[in-house]
Amino acid sequence: MAKKVLLLAGDxxxxxxxxxxxxxxxxxxxxxxxxxxxxxxxxxxxxxIHDFEGDQTYSEKRGHNFALTANFDTVNTSEYEGLFITGGRSPEYLRLNARVIEIVQEFFAANKPVAAICHGPQLLAAANVLKGKKATAYPAVGPDITMAGGEYVAVDADKAVVDGNLVTSPAWPGDSAILIEFAKLMGAKIEI
Structure with a gap:
């Protein structure tokens, strides 16, 4: 049976x-x-789809439809090796859901690998799991990390920051970096 990863996303x-x-x-x-x-x-x-076109912030265009593969209501975090939190606008409202916060806290309590990209660290801040942790995010989320007791680390958009079981990246140009580090945290042997 394949190891399982929970991917948390929203509209x-x-x-x-x-x-x-x-x-x-x-x-x-x-x-x-x-x-x-x-x-x-x-x-x-x-x-x-967020793009960096020289404006003060990213531009946003309608992307694709993405089909969910599991039921949120039946999530049992003990069945998963790791948690991947997507970015975009969904973290700003997903953090209002009490079960979402519990899920994040359960992964941290079990010291399982957690990846959060772009605005994903908004969920980490809301779940109160960033105290003493180094993390990066889209720069506008940096104050959320700091106010939650974490240390915001500014890195290029194609980089990732690892601190213990947590790996973060500022935006989609960092997909490769965050996925390499996340896979390593889950025990994969990645050679570059």
């Missing part, structure tokens, strides 16, 4: 920060259960 999650991890983790042999509160396997979430 207007960033397209590349959802599709790329979902597919890459499957290529590495993991069963990826993509879930969203109030939705079940087969339901669709809409994605958004």
């Amino acid at each position: 207007y999650t960033e397209d590349y920060e959802t599709m790329v991890p979902f597919q890459t983790l499957q290529v590495l042999g993991y069963q990826v259960d993509a879930v969203c509160p109030e939705k079940k396997a087969g339901d669709i979430i809409r994605t958004a």
